[in-house]
Every structure is written in C-alpha cells, then in structure tokens.
Amino acid sequence: MSIPPADNRYESLTIDDEGFLRLLWPVGAQITGPSAQEAFDEVNRICAGARRPMLVDMATTKSVAREARAVFGRPSAASRIALLGKSPVDRVIANFTLGVSQVPCPTRFFTDRAKAMAFLREGPHDRSV
Amino acid sequence: MTEAFDDKRLDELVDLIVKLASGNLTARLAPSEARDSVDAVITGINLLAEELDLMYKTLEHRVAERTADLDQARRDMERLALNDALTGLANRSLLADRIGQAIVRSERGERPPCVLLLDLDEFKTINDGLGHSAGDGVLVEVARRLSSVVRNTDTVARLGGDEFAILMPGTSEEDALRIAHRALAELQKPFSVGDRAVWAGASIGVCFGQRGQTADLLLRDADTAMYAAKARGRGNVQVFRAEMHYAAQERLQVGSELGFAIAQGQLRLHYQPIVALATGKIMAVEALVRWMHPERGLLLPADFIPVAEDSGHIVELGHWVLHTAIRQLSDWADTMPDPFQVHINLAPVEVRWPGLTEFVSAALEQHAVGPDRLAVEVSETGLMIGDIAGLETLRTLRQLGVGIEIDDFGTGYSSISYLRRLPIDTVKIDQSLISEFASDSEQITFVGAVLRLIEALGLRTVAEGIETATQMEQLLALGCLYGQGTFFGEPVPAAEMTRLLQARPIPASSS
Numbered sequence: 001m002s003i004p005p006a007d008n009r010y011e012s013l014t015i016d017d018e019g020f021l022r023l024l025w026p027v028g029a030q031i032t033g034p035s036a037q038e039a040f041d042e043v044n045r046i047c048a049g050a051r052r053p054m055l056v057d058m059a060t061t062k063s064v065a066r067e068a069r070a071v072f073g074r075p076s077a078a079s080r081i082a083l084l085g086k087s088p089v090d091r092v093i094a095n096f097t098l099g100v101s102q103v104p105c106p107t108r109f110f111t112d113r114a115k116a117m118a119f120l121r122e123g124p125h126d127r128s129v
Numbered sequence: 130m131t132e133a134f135d136d137k138r139l140d141e142l143v144d145l146i147v148k149l150a151s152g153n154l155t156a157r158l159a160p161s162e163a164r165d166s167v168d169a170v171i172t173g174i175n176l177l178a179e180e181l182d183l184m185y186k187t188l189e190h191r192v193a194e195r196t197a198d199l200d201q202a203r204r205d206m207e208r209l210a211l212n213d214a215l216t217g218l219a220n221r222s223l224l225a226d227r228i229g230q231a232i233v234r235s236e237r238g239e240r241p242p243c244v245l246l247l248d249l250d251e252f253k254t255i256n257d258g259l260g261h262s263a264g265d266g267v268l269v270e271v272a273r274r275l276s277s278v279v280r281n282t283d284t285v286a287r288l289g290g291d292e293f294a295i296l297m298p299g300t301s302e303e304d305a306l307r308i309a310h311r312a313l314a315e316l317q318k319p320f321s322v323g324d325r326a327v328w329a330g331a332s333i334g335v336c337f338g339q340r341g342q343t344a345d346l347l348l349r350d351a352d353t354a355m356y357a358a359k360a361r362g363r364g365n366v367q368v369f370r371a372e373m374h375y376a377a378q379e380r381l382q383v384g385s386e387l388g389f390a391i392a393q394g395q396l397r398l399h400y401q402p403i404v405a406l407a408t409g410k411i412m413a414v415e416a417l418v419r420w421m422h423p424e425r426g427l428l429l430p431a432d433f434i435p436v437a438e439d440s441g442h443i444v445e446l447g448h449w450v451l452h453t454a455i456r457q458l459s460d461w462a463d464t465m466p467d468p469f470q471v472h473i474n475l476a477p478v479e480v481r482w483p484g485l486t487e488f489v490s491a492a493l494e495q496h497a498v499g500p501d502r503l504a505v506e507v508s509e510t511g512l513m514i515g516d517i518a519g520l521e522t523l524r525t526l527r528q529l530g531v532g533i534e535i536d537d538f539g540t541g542y543s544s545i546s547y548l549r550r551l552p553i554d555t556v557k558i559d560q561s562l563i564s565e566f567a568s569d570s571e572q573i574t575f576v577g578a579v580l581r582l583i584e585a586l587g588l589r590t591v592a593e594g595i596e597t598a599t600q601m602e603q604l605l606a607l608g609c610l611y612g613q614g615t616f617f618g619e620p621v622p623a624a625e626m627t628r629l630l631q632a633r634p635i636p637a638s639s640s
Contacts, residue, residue: 066183087164087168089160089169090164092172096173096176
C-alpha cells in the first residue's frame with residue numbers, strides 16, 4: 001500500500017481510560033483511501049485481536065474520498081464507531097460514509113461528544129485488554 | 130436571508146450545478162472555511178456528483194463489457210452459421226454468398242468465377258467400413274489438402290457429407306483446370322487412418338460462370354459436371370457442358386423408375402462365360418444385370434448401378450440378382466458341367482449387409498443348389514482391410530461354401546499382401562492390365578509376375594477383358610488358367626447360355 005502524504009494521515013490513535021479507541025484527524029485533512037486504510041491497520045494492530053468501541057474525531061476534516069468511505073465499511077477491530085463532528089459539512093460527510101457503505105458495526109454521527117461517548121458505552125467491549 | 134442570497138458561494142454553486150447538468154460529472158466546488166450549511170450543500174453536491182460519476186463509469190464499463198460479449202457471440206454465431214464445424218471450411222451459405230459477390234464483380238468487368246465441385250469416390254466405403262471417426266479424419270485431411278492447392282483469393286467449402294467445392298473468382302480457364310488437377314492429384318494420394326492407408330479418390334466437376342448467372346445455377350452445373358466425372362469412371366475432372374443436363378435428368382428419372390422396374394420384372398440377367406484357357410471349356414459364368422426399359426430399350430449396368438447405389442435401391446437389386454441367379458443354377462442342374470459356378474457381383478453396401486449370408490443360404494436351399502455353385506465378386510476398391518462387417522460377411526459366406534473373388538484387381542491401390550488377409554479363393558485381374566499387351570512387352574512381364582504372386586498365395590486367377598486370340602495365348606503362356614472377355618463371348622440371355630453350355634466347348638482356341 002502506498003504511504004499517504006503526511007497532511008492526510010491521522011494525527012493520533014490512542015486507547016483511553018475506558019478502553020475506547022480514539023482516532024483523531026488533523027485540521028483540514030483530506031482522508032484518502034490509503035490514509036484511511038493506514039489508520040484502520042493501526043486500529044487492528046493495537047487491538048491485537050480484541051474489539052473496542054472507537055471515537056473518530058473528524059471535525060474540521062476537509063474531505064473523505066470514496067475509497068476512504070469504503071475502508072470504513074470493512075470489518076475491523078472497532079466494535080462500535082461514533083463519528084464526531086461539529087459542522088453541517090461534517091454531518092454531510094459522515095452520513096455519506098454511513099449511506100454509501102454497509103457499515104459492519106453500529107456507527108453513528110454526533111456533534112455532541114458526551115452523546116457520542118454514551119453511544120459507545122451502550123455496546124459490549126472487551127475491557128480486559 | 131438577504132445576506133444569505135448575496136453569498137457568492139451560491140452563484141458558484143449554481144455554476145457547479147450547470148456544469149454537472151451539462152454532463153461534466155468531474156466538476157467540483159471547494160467548500161469554504163466557514164463549514165456552514167452552504168458548505169454542507171456544496172459538500173453534499175460534490176459527493177453526489179462523485180457517486181453519479183462513478184455510477185456512470187460503472188454503467189459504461191458494463192455496457193462496454195456486454196457489447197463486447199454480444200459482438201463475440203455474434204461472431205461465434207456467424208462462424209457457426211457460415212463455417213463447417215468439422216473442417217472449419219466455408220459452408221454452403223458462405224460459398225453461395227461469395228459466388229454472388231464474384232458474380233457482381235464480373236458484371237463490373239472482372240472475369241466470371243469458376244466453381245469446382247468435388248465428391249470423394251470411396252468415402253462411403255471408408256466411413257461404413259472403418260467408422261465415422263475414420264471418415265471424419267479423412268474429411269479434415271481432404272480440407273487441408275484442398276486448402277493447400279488454392280490461391281489466397283479462392284474459397285474452399287464443404288457442402289456436406291463428402292462433397293466439397295472450390296470457388297475461384299476472376300480466374301482463367303487454364304488456372305482453374307490446373308488447380309482442379311492439382312486437387313485431384315492431392316486427393317488420389319493415400320490417407321492415413323490409424324496405422325493403415327486408405328484411398329478416397331475424387332471426381333471433380335468444373336463450371337465456368339457466365340455473366341448474369343446465379344450462384345445456385347453455377348453450383349448446379351458444377352454438380353452436373355461432377356456426376357459426369359463419376360459416370361466416366363471416377364477419379365477424373367469434367368468441365369460442364371450443356372448436354373450434361375440431359376444425362377443428369379435421365380439419372381434422376383432412372384432413380385425414380387428403378388424400384389418399379391424391379392417389381393415389374395423389367396430386369397434380366399445375362400451371362401458371360403468364364404473359360405479354362407487351355408481347353409476352352411466353360412468353367413463359370415458371370416451374371417450381369419440388364420434393364421429392359423420399356424421406352425429406352427436395353428440398359429447396361431453402368432447406366433443404372435451407380436444410380437442404384439446412390440438411391441438406395443442397390444440392396445433390393447442385389448437380392449433380385451442373387452435370387453434370379455440361384456434359380457437359374459437350379460434350372461441348369463441337368464445342363465451345367467462340373468465344376469461350374471455362377472459369379473455374382475456384390476456392391477460394397479451389400480457386403481456389409483448383416484443378413485446376406487442367411488439370405489444366400491435360404492435361396493440356395495429353396496432351389497436345392499449347392500453353395501459351391503455360387504461365387505461372389507467384390508471389387509478391390511469396395512473392400513478394405515479393417516472393414517470388420519464386410520470381412521465377416523465374406524468369411525461366413527466362405528464357410529457356407531460359396532466362392533469369394535476379388536474383382537478388378539489392379540485398378541485400386543492394393544498390394545499383393547493385402548490379398549493374403551482376405552477370405553478369398555480367386556482374383557480377377559482387371560482388363561486394363563492386359564489391354565497394353567500388344568504395345569508394351571514390359572507389361573507382359575509385369576502381369577506374369579503378378580500371376581505368379583497370386584498363385585503363390587494359393588489363389589486362382591481369372592483374366593478379364595480378353596478380346597483377341599493373341600491375348601489369350603499370352604496369358605496362357607504366363608500361366609493364367611482362366612479367362613473372360615468378348616473373345617470367348619459377350620454376355621447373353623439365359624436361354625442362349627443354356628445352348629452354349631450344351632454345345633461346349635465354345636471358344637475358337639488356336640491351341
């Protein structure tokens with residue numbers, strides 16, 4: 001797989017205190033197929049076989065390519081996904097992602113971080129990891 | 130609201146929609162940093178355009194794929210519709226189409242086309258005797274050989290069965306005949322079937338087209354010329370002449386009348402003596418069928434036997450001949466010398482008829498005739514090693530006590546060793562071998578050697594076509610014991626043969 005340009009790559013991927021994955025994209029990121037795949041490969045790697053809820057902070061994302069949306073549609077270590085944005089643009093992008101792909105796990109768009117976290121907590125996940 | 134309508138992004142959005150509406154699905158508009166509702170609409174339209182563009186491209190790709198599939202299917206259908214599946218040659222439809230094109234070009238000044246029609250002489254014997262896969266192999270090889278003798282502009286076609294055609298557009302008569310003779314020479318070479326060699330041979334009809342002629346007429350006339358080639362003894366090339374039509378019409382007429390003729394008793398058997406050369410004593414007679422046609426008079430076998438073979442009347446005719454000859458043997462019971470035989474000619478298709486031995490046995494029993502009084506003659510080219518059904522019939526006839534003779538030996542391509550493998554007791558050497566005695570002394574030496582070889586195999590030899598006392602004496606000197614020909618007597622009706630048998634010996638032998 002080709003390495004995406006630096007400004008299109010995810011900014012950070014961490015596991016928080018609750019054991020949730022947190023994926024953050026930089027301001028103005030143009031998420032391409034390779035950059036989305038790189039992020040999800042890392043998700044699968046750090047989960048090491050376990051499944052975890054994931055918060056994707058995509059506020060200020062400039063665009064999400066169709067190939068990137070297809071990556072979101074593939075099964076991964078994420079057991080639930082909350083897409084967190086803040087603008088009407090984020091909402092449109094997020095809903096295209098949800099609409100184009102048959103998402104493999106419960107996935108929703110939020111503009112409120114607390115509601116997003118609540119959604120993630122609704123589902124089962126392996127806290128022992 | 131007014132402020133919103135003053136937003137220049139809305140004008141840009143209108144421009145984007147116009148571009149998209151005009152079919153430019155790659156047009157996009159970058160949202161502003163505001164990321165407000167207008168930017169959301171811009172983003173949404175960008176994404177919808179992207180989806181639409183992808184769907185169009187996917188659809189176009191599928192249409193291109195389906196179109197390619199349909200084109201391939203159409204080409205396959207055309208190939209199936211216009212080419213012969215076995216040989217890959219053009220079929221009758223494609224040939225007719227190309228003849229039509231050549232005729233159109235001839236009306237614009239090009240030379241009219243020439244059509245060759247070829248029919249294999251011995252294909253039925255190969256196919257029936259050695260099986261269909263052997264026959265198919267020969268047809269494929271025929272296709273290859275014909276394709277090797279034509280020019281790039283010519284079309285070789287298989288019309289069906291063992292019938293082939295060559296179209297030569299804009300050709301000279303000289304070129305056409307040269308190719309016809311090359312094709313004939315190629316087809317006279319042996320064909321390999323498994324580990325054996327077989328000969329198919331061919332008769333070729335040639336028709337030079339004329340301006341205004343249709344493809345159907347050209348093919349019909351080439352077919353007529355091909356039948357004329359068959360009638361002239363096969364293995365030759367004949368150019369169409371108008372009078373050949375009468376012969377073709379007569380052949381059709383003969384075919385339709387033959388069944389009726391058998392039932393109405395219009396057939397007769399004539400008998401030609403076969404004598405011991407040393408004594409002139411009649412040892413046997415060959416039964417030869419004649420047709421007393423109510424309108425056309427006496428017809429000889431050459432006038433109707435080929436038609437009987439083509440029309441399927443040959444088995445019925447053969448049964449009539451066998452039955453009549455055996456009944457005649459019964460009538461001659463008190464007249465005929467001892468030993469004495471009646472020889473009957475069997476067509477290849479009769480030899481392969483599985484009920485032949487039972488039929489012969491029943492007829493002999495019905496007329497109280499001993500089997501040793503009967504002999505059957507099978508032509509050299511009509512029987513092949515490997516023809517299991519045919520050889521089995523001959524074996525059972527021989528076991529019954531009937532004599533078996535190979536006819537016309539020397540006209541085909543058989544070797545002497547071939548004779549060893551056949552259940553026969555007599556070999557009749559063809560008249561062509563002795564017709565050159567007077568002009569070719571080497572031929573006498575050659576025939577002498579053939580006679581010695583046949584004798585070495587423990588077989589008897591009958592020489593046919595003896596026309597002069599000199600020929601008879603030469604054959605006698607070479608050790609040939611039996612002979613047949615006009616020198617000893619023409620075929621005659623039964624009553625006359627009865628008188629000859631009573632007055633034997635008949636030939637004016639000089640010895």
